[in-house]
Amino acid sequence: MPRSPSPMPAEAGTSAAEAPVLIFLYFHKAIRAELEALHGAAVRLATERFGDVAALTERCRFFFNIYKHHCDAEDAVIFPALDIRVKNVAGTYSLEHKGESDLFSQLFALLQLDVQNDDSLRRELASCTGAIETCLSQHMSKEEEQVFPLLTKKFSCEEQADLVWQFLCSIPVNMMAEFLPWLSTSVSPDEYQDIRNCLYKVVPDEKLLQQVVFTWFEGKSTKEVAESFAGGNSAGDVQEQGEKHICSHQGSKLGSRNCAESNDGQVCMYPIDDILHWHNSIRMDLHDIADETRKVQQSGDFSDISAFNERLQFIADVCIYHSIAEDQVIFPAVDSELSFVKEHAEEERRFNNFRSLIQEIQMAGAKSTAVDFYSKLCSHADKILETIEKHFCNEESKVLPQARMLFSLEKQRELSYRSLCVMPLKLLERVLPWLVSKLSDKQASSFLQNMCLAASPSESALVTLFSGWACKARDKSNSGEYLCSTSGAVRCLLDDIHDMEKCRSFCPCALQTENGSRPGKRGKDAESFPGTNGTHCPQTVDIEATPCSKKPCCIPGLRVEGSNLGIGSLASAKSFRSLSYNFTAPSLYSSLFSWETDASLSCSDGISRPIDTIFKFHKAIRKDLEYLDVESGKLIDGDESCLRQFIGRFRLLWGLYRAHSNAEDEIVFPALESRETLHNVSHSYTLDHKQEEQLFEDISEVLLELSHLYDSKSHDQTEVNEAERKCPDSSNKVDWVRKYKELATKLQGMCKSIRVALTNHVHREELELWPLFDKHFSVEEQDKLVGRIIGSTGAEVLQSMLPWVTSALSQEEQNKMLDTWKQATKNTMFGEWLNEWWKGAPTSSDSSADSSSAPADSHVQDKLDQNDQMFKPGWKDIFRMNQSELEAEVRKVSRDPTLDPRRKAYLIQNLMTSRWIAAQQKLPEPNSEECTDGARIPGCFPSYRDEENQIYGCEHYKRNCKLVAACCNKLFTCRFCHDKVSDHTMERKATQEMMCMACLKIQPVGPTCQTPSCNGLSMAKYYCSICKFFDDERTVYHCPFCNLCRLGKGLGVDFFHCMKCNCCLGMKLTEHKCREKGLETNCPICCDFLFTSSAAVRALPCGHFMHSACFQAYTCSHYTCPICCKSLGDMAVYFGMLDALLAAEELPEEYRDRCQDILCNDCERKGKCRFHWLYHKCGSCGSYNTRVIKTDTADCSTPN
CATH class of the missing domain: 1.20.120.520 (nmb1532 protein domain like)
Incomplete structure (x- = not known):
């Protein structure tokens, strides 16, 4: 939930x-x-x-x-x-x-x-x-x-x-x-x-605005709200104003009704014709806009583009809301089957296109705009005018005649007023004066009269506000006062407002300060809001004596346009959506969210990018979510087997989605956030992952309840049958069915919820985040990200993930994905691992991307440090050497230029045969025992790691089986035991059979014994089917990129695989200096092959590697890398001590002026320094890790 x-x-x-x-x-x-x-x-x-x-x-x-x-x-x-x-x-x-x-x-x-x-x-x-x-x-x-x-x-x-x-x-x-x-x-x-x-x-703090809002909030009549104000129920102190200060709506309504009944002219005849006023006003403005675009085209001057854009925005708002009013109010009342939805959508589309073109012109700049921009501008304006003109003509010929015939005058007024109310206050404050300014006095009077008659008594304050805004169309002067537009036959809505000098709330002078700031809030001192002349509105003193047609209407404005929050008009310039009542999100071409523009264009050019691989997972996620949604609806009529299958599919999706979301949270999102312009872009998606994990857990709990329900049914079946025989009307079965139905219905809803939540989530990622990688990350950086993600994914997860993802992709998409993976893992053994376990893997379209095919066990050091002292082995050394040491010594002898060729050939021949000689001397006595199946295989007896406690294994590993070496058909506990007594190495991956040391049965290699008498005895806690490796006491994982088993909890837990270095590194070494295939070499100290070594390896600052134990021993007497001679750490303290030592030391006079040319091993720069027998400081970086390349006897002025 x-x-x-x-x-x-x-x-x-x-x-x-x-x-x-x-x-x-x-x-x-x-x-x-x-x-x-x-x-x-x-x-x-x-x-x-x-x-x-x-x-x-x-x-x-x-x-x-x-x-x-x-x-x-x-x-x-x-x-x-x-x-x-x-x-x-x-x-x-x-x-x-x-x-x-x-x-x-x-x-x-x-x-x-x-x-x-x-x-x-x-x-x-x-x-x-x-x-x-x-x-x-x-x-x-x-x-x-x-x-x-x-x-x-x-x-x-x-x-x-x-x-x-x-x-x-x-x-x-x-x-x-x-x-x-x-x-x-x-x-x-x-x-x-x-x-x-x-x-x-x-x-x-304007009484009229507060009356409007609190009338809505409290659901009361205007009178009740005014009384609550007078009663002191507000948060601030409000002076007693009384009911008289409320617009005399009833009186206005009476006067208007008299007008309607007097048949005085035809202005009041059909109130529905107010729609014609809207049509004509929109037409006039659109004609003006079209004319203006033609003038721009002729003059080529579009310097006032902002004002033009604002005007277009306003008329678009009016058109869209007018369309909404027709769709929601007018057309349903006239004819339920009548619809102009398509026409309205077309108009909005054309306005969007027009708006987008203006934005392009603004982005290009006034000086750089081309002639074709202006021609497009005229074309768009003409098309909008043509579309709306056609639409209006259809409405006026089909809708208005029906409305006049079908509805009474009262109903017509109601429809017209309800159409007005689909607009927000923010727009109405601008629209009403705009509309009235297009009307004659008689038309304006009729429009206001109809509005007053249509409103309910509780809306008197609202109608007062509307009428006051409409009066702004009759601007009296620049003082901010407006003359009332109502005719003499209809009393002004403000006639009943007495004592205006006491009520600054209705005074526009109090609203319009010099800086246009917003009026104050309730509870502030009334004297802190003077008019522009420092006093309250002077017109209110003799307001009763002023004729209606000459009377200034002092109605408060909303003052939302003067905000300093940076927000524009109703449909802010940042979005052309205009709050329209439709099902579309903000325009993707909005400048508010500039990356959304890229979202609609990027990733649609058909070019494949490395990061696309990550988002291909979304396709598989959607496929499984659809399965859960559809199949959960069938469970209500299914059986237990269907439930088990559903649970298995759900567990698979949960595990893989968790791996995917963790990769995003730990690798992808931090990479995005590392770009300065993308801060905060991923936080919402991290919250999504937490919520979605909870959804998975909730579904898991319901599935567990269903499983328990089936288990209880099976367990109690006998009792239920007995109860039914005794009592045919037993309700046990009915209760079970009812509970199962409730849980199945709940599960169906939860699966629908998780499908919707995750589908929307991945869709937003593709729309918002995916294009950012193409914009802010190079292909190489994307490759590194992909490598980092899959390098933190364990072999078991990959074995489930790859078939799962590829099953949802087309053949071309599969090939592209595998090409990307192989490119990211080109330095690793990933291709070898993939081919070993996935026989049906899609064929890569790029054969050059194959992983290294050289066997890991055959990698040795190709180049040795020539300064190493030559090792001259004796027979005792030969007997104890392992295979890798032996091969290394053969190479040493072969490359020694000081040896006579005949001596070199003799040594090499003896080294190559020494393994066999040693094997013959140490070969154990053949065991005469036979395995339980009658096979006579040497070594068919149990071996012990702890013979006293009868613990199976050997000195190297604890395990309950022996392996049949494919190379010599003999039984050994492990490959080290084999190599110790053989003249060849054991190929572990070729092993096909094993012997259980409990029953001595030869059988196919596997995690458990297949002999019935052993009852599925486990051969070890850990078993790797690729390496044929068993270990019963340590934590081990198989790295698919090393294609080896290594000590640790696993990739993404305590290790990750660096694709460039091709090695598994601790999670603390996420940021390190990469050296391509850096571990595919020997340790520079002990010469053991680092890639297959089980000992801990340490990465040096220079990018080379050595065993941690070797590093500890080596640094007791050295501080430079044995390979590149760079310093092994922070030497500031040590070099500071040398500075102090040299400063205290005084050279003999004949050496003081001598100078030496040096090369710094740390910064790799050449320089000069004063003569010294031992220490030479680099003038560039201050390091003493230098070597002398030339001694100059000339005078030297360089400070030491």
């Missing part, structure tokens, strides 16, 4: 009034409660067939409307503001909103089917609601863990209040009227009060 939600602000000791953004925690709480109720209703419908599908559908639509607009407001306000101050965080959450919308689309499509009468559809419905609950809960939990702490940290309390206010103003008016009452009923009384206090701080 989703992780526990964050504590509410009151529980955490911080109130939303103190940190306003914490009000979103209450939003989340209400959303979670609704999700739980929806899912519970769907589950009851599936398991108990109890519930009403129609009621559930309506509740789902209501919730979707609320949640969708909540997300839209976040995308338009919260995320852009956060992105300005903290980069690479907000984009991921906006992408998640898109996936959530798709889930609701699937839910509504399902609800249109015959859910009530179909069991499978009811279970699918329960699964779908469960998936929605899981995904939304995870999304909100991540916001609470990452986004909200950043908001509280990066934004002051005042800025947070601005953000919340802009958020509320960005939600459509009709949704605010539903959202806030719904929120107020979803919280406790204390939380309710905290929200109320927060809103007092968030809403500007």
Whole structure:
């Protein structure tokens, strides 16, 4: 299940009034409660067939409307503001909103089917609601863990209040009227009060705005809200204003009704014709835009592109919301089958194209724009105008005539008003004066009259606000005052506002300060908000004496545009989405999330890149998630074998997904975060991995319950049968079936949830993160990353992973993936290991990428230090030498130029035959015993590591078997025992048979004894089928890149394999100096082959290697690498001591002026220094690790 939600602000000791953004925690709480109720209703419908599908559908639509607009407001306000101050965080959450919308689309499509009468559809419905609950809960939990702490940290309390206010103003008016009452009923009384206090701080200290908001929040009439203000229930001190200060809506409604009944002209005849006002106004602006583009094309001057872009943005907002109003309000009322959805989508697409073109021009710069840009600009403008003109003509000829005939005047006014309310306050403040400015006085009066008549009594404050904004179209002067647009037949909505000189809340002068800043919050001193002239609005003194047509309307503005948070208009310039009510995420061409543009273009050019291999795993993940989703629905009618198969497939996916997510968390994401411009880009995905791991654990628990249920059924079957014979009506079977059905239904929902969560997760990774590698990482760096990932993956995981991944890929994709892997592992034995265990492996398309084919055991040092003292072996040394030492000595003799050729040939001949001589002298007596199967194989008897305690094994290993050496058909406990007495080495991988030392039975090599009498006796705790290696006392793992078994817990645990060095290194050596195939050589001290050595190896700072024990002994008397002569560590202290020693030492006079040319072994630079018999300091790096290359007797002025 989703992780526990964050504590509410009151529980955490911080109130939303103190940190306003914490009000979103209450939003989340209400959303979670609704999700739980929806899912519970769907589950009851599936398991108990109890519930009403129609009621559930309506509740789902209501919730979707609320949640969708909540997300839209976040995308338009919260995320852009956060992105300005903290980069690479907000984009991921906006992408998640898109996936959530798709889930609701699937839910509504399902609800249109015959859910009530179909069991499978009811279970699918329960699964779908469960998936929605899981995904939304995870999304909100991540916001609470990452986004909200950043908001509280990066934004002051005042800025947070601005953000919340802009958020509320960005939600459509009709949704605010539903959202806030719904929120107020979803919280406790204390939380309710905290929200109320927060809103007092968030809403500007303007009585009319507060009346509007608190009318919504409290679900009361305007009168009740005003009385609550007067009663002192607010968080701040509010002066007594009384009911008279509320807009006289009833009087306005009466006057308007008289106008309608008087038949005075045709302006009031058909209120639905207000739609024509919208059409004509949009037409006029689009014509102006088209004309302006033609002027730009002719003049070539587009210097004012920002203003043009803003104007286009505004008219696009108007068109889109007008389309939404038609789709949601007008068309469903006129004709349920009437739809212009395609036309509206086409218009929005054309606006998007136009917007993208302008962004291209802005990016190119005004001076660099080409003529074809301007021609495209004109073409786009003409196409938009043509498309909308055609659409409007169709509506005016098909829709409006029907509406006039079908609906009464009251209904027409209602439709027109409801259409207006689909816009948010933020847009309405701009749209209303814009619309009224396009109308005649008579048309404007009619428009306002219809709006007043349509609104309910509780909306009087809202209508007052709307009418006041509309009056701004009649600008009286530059003082910020506006003349009322209402006609003499309709009283101004402000006529009943008395004592305006006492109420600065309604005075625009108090709103428009010199810097355009936002008005103050509640609870502040009224005198701190003077007008621009230092006094309150002077017009309010004689407002009653002023005729309506001349009266200035002093209505407060929202003042959200003056915010200093860097957020633009409603549909911020960062996204052309405009908060439209659709199912699309923010434009991928948005400049808010610049990497999204790359996401739509990168990785689509057909070029294969190394990092693509990692993302190919997503295809296999999707395939198995689909299997779990589909098969879980069949388990309810399946048997125990189906359940076992399902559990096996689930365990495989869980293990491989865990390996994949760990690789991302530990290697891929840190690599991304290491780039300065990509900080924070992966944090959200790390949180995803934690949540998804919990989902896997929850499914595992349900599968365990189902397994136990089957086990109990089998165990109690006899008792159940007996009970049924005694009592035919026994309920045991019924209870079992009921419980199984409940668990199977729960499992189906959880599998649906994990499929949706992981599919959306990997899709966002591909869209957001995948292109970043191509942009910020070279091919070589990507190769290194891939090598680092697979170098931390154990052989057992790879053996499961490779067939699993390739089964989901096409043949071409398989070849490309293996080519990439072989390129990354070209220095290793990976190809050899792959061919040994995976006989059906796809053939690589690049044969040159094959791994090294030289057997590991045959690698020896090709070049020895010529300064080594010549080793002259005697017979006693020959008897104790192992095979590798013997071969090394043969090479030493062969390369010794001081030996006479005849002497050299004699020594080599004796060395090569010495092994056989030694074997003959030490060969054990043949054992006459026969193995239990009658085979006469030498060594067919048990050997002991501890004979006293009867522990099988040898001096080298503890194990319960002997191996039949394929080379000589003899039994040996291990290869070292074989090589000790033989004149050849044992090829371990060729071993086919073994002998169990308990039963002395010769059998195929394997992890356990196959003899029945041994009861599956284990040959050792660890067994490697490739190396034919057994060990019963140490922790061992097989490295697929060394193709050897090594001591340790495993790759990715305490070791990783470096693909360039071709060696296994401790996890602490992740950052080291690589030397290609550095371990495929002998230890410079003991000359043992390092690659196959079981002793610990130490990496030197210069990149060479030697045994750790050899290093300890060597550094007792040396401080330079025996291979490259560089210093072995930090020599600062030692060199400082030499400085002090030389400073105290005085040279004889004849040597003081002599100078020497030196070469520094550390920095590899040449230089000069004063003469000394032993110590010579490098003038470049200060090292004494130098050697003299020339002694100059001339005068030397170089300081020592």
